[in-house]
Amino acid sequence: MEASSSASSSLRRRAPFKCYCVEKPVLVISWTTDNPGRRFYGCPNYWCKFFQWHDDEICERGEVLIPEQRQRIIKLEAEVARRYKREKFYIVALAFLLVICGICLFNCMAG
Numbered sequence: 001m002e003a004s005s006s007a008s009s010s011l012r013r014r015a016p017f018k019c020y021c022v023e024k025p026v027l028v029i030s031w032t033t034d035n036p037g038r039r040f041y042g043c044p045n046y047w048c049k050f051f052q053w054h055d056d057e058i059c060e061r062g063e064v065l066i067p068e069q070r071q072r073i074i075k076l077e078a079e080v081a082r083r084y085k086r087e088k089f090y091i092v093a094l095a096f097l098l099v100i101c102g103i104c105l106f107n108c109m110a111g
Ligand SMILES: [Zn+2]
Pocket: 019, 020, 021, 022, 023, 043, 044, 045, 048, 049, 050
């Protein structure tokens, strides 16, 4: 199941400096259902197929909890973005109304 199951945990924690090609492996986060949030080293070159886990296996509870929390964060971020956009609209509308009020007031006082 895992490429690194034979490696000891101390070996797994160390960053690999070489893969099968000349590139330096990069740390990536897995978002599969079996390994949500688990980090692994992979090669930027797809054809190289270098793969090594960085984190330990995720427990059963984590496999359920992490995707749930992630979905919540994505939903909340979208909500924040939506509210931020609305807030900007209200600020522009308010500024516009203030200008209109200012013009009316100026006209009343002048006339
Ligand atoms: Zn490589």
